[in-house]
Amino acid sequence: xxxxxxxxxxxxxxxxxxxxxxxxxxxxxxxxxxxxxxxxxxxxxxxxxxxxxxxxxxxxxxxxxxxx
Numbered sequence: 913x914x915x916x917x918x919x920x921x922x923x924x925x926x927x928x929x930x931x932x933x934x935x936x937x938x939x940x941x942x943x944x945x946x947x948x949x950x951x952x953x954x955x956x957x958x959x960x961x962x963x964x965x966x967x968x969x970x971x972x973x974x975x976x977x978x979x980x
Contacts, residue, residue, distance in 0.1 A: 941960055945961065
């Protein structure tokens with residue numbers, strides 16, 4: 913088993929919130945992410961959005977665990 917997920921969200925109800933979060937992060941980073949085709953973006957641009965999303969989610973979880 914490769915450790916990859918099947919592409920399905922563990923919590924399907926979170927899909928729209930994650931999608932909104934993705935566009936907010938892209939905007940914050942200046943990545944011109946659009947609804948629909950984004951094949952003209954570089955791997956670096958797309959990766960920066962995903963990486964920053966993870967960073968922000970970890971920070972939020974750490975704050976929650978610290979009771980803030």
